[in-house]
Amino acid sequence: MSGLDDLTHDIKLVRISPVDGSPLLFTAGQYAQVGFDGVPARSYSMANRHGDDSLEFHIRKVPGGVTSQHVHEALKAGDKLTLEFPLGSSYLRQHHSGPILCIAGGSGLAPIKSIVETALAHGMKQPIHVYFGARGARDLYLVEHFETLADRHNNLSFTAVLSDTQVAPHRHGFVTDAVAEDLADFDGWKAYVAGPPPMVDAAMAMAFARGLRPEDMHADVFFTPEGQEG
C-alpha cells in the first residue's frame, strides 16, 4: 500500500500500487475485494481511471465496522494487501450516447469519480449530471475537483446536497429529492448510483418513477451483510 490520506473526518484515501508492477486493468465503476492483514476482506470501488500506476480507494469508517476501522486506525503506508479485481457490473457504458445521471452518497463518490473522469477523457459529450449527497459540510470532499471539471466541460454539472444542515451554496435536503426537483424524465438515460442502502433504494425508486429503464440502472450498494468473513 503506497499512501493514506484524510479526505474527510471519516473517509480515507488509500492508494495501492502493485509490488510486481502488474497492469491495473479495470473498467470505471468496478470494485476490488481488498484483503488486509487480520481482518475480513471487503469490497472497495476504484476511484481513479484505468491505466494509472496505482489504484485509489475512498474508505469510510463504518461505526463498529471491523475492516473499515482497521483501515482508519491501524493501516500504515507500506503494509501489504491482497487485491482481487476487477469485479462488478456497474461500470461505465462507453457506447451509450444519451444523458447520464450519477448519484453518490458519501464514499459512493469513489466509483462516480472514476466513471465521470473516464467519460470525459473518452470525449463523451452528452449531458452528465452528478449529484453528491452528504450529511453536513464536513462530509463533503472533492467538491472543488468536480467544480473545476464542470468549469472545463460544458456537458458536466455537479451539485452537492446536504441532508442535515443548510450551508450555502450547497442544496439542502435528500439528494434524491434534489434530483427529482431538477430532472423530470430519464427515458433514454443511464444512471450510475453508489452509496448506502437507503440512498440507493431511494435513487432507484425516483429514477424508475421518472421513466428510467431497469437495464439502464447501474447501482452498487455499499454494504456487507452481517457475518460475511470475506
Ligand SMILES: Cc1cc2nc3c(=O)[nH]c(=O)nc-3n(C[C@H](O)[C@H](O)[C@H](O)COP(=O)(O)OP(=O)(O)OC[C@H]3O[C@@H](n4cnc5c(N)ncnc54)[C@H](O)[C@@H]3O)c2cc1C
Ligand atoms: C460493490 C461494493 C463496493 C463498495 N465500495 C466501497 C467504497 O468504495 N468505499 C467504502 O467506504 N465502502 C465500500 N463498500 C462497503 C464496504 O465493502 C464495507 O461494507 C464497509 O467498509 C464496512 O465494512 P466493515 O468490515 O468495516 O463493517 P462490518 O464489520 O462488516 O459491519 C459492521 C456493522 O455495520 C453494518 N454496515 C456494514 N456496512 C455498512 C455501511 N456501508 N453503512 C452502514 N452500516 C454498515 C453491518 O451490518 C454491521 O452491523 C462497498 C461495498 C460493496 C458491496
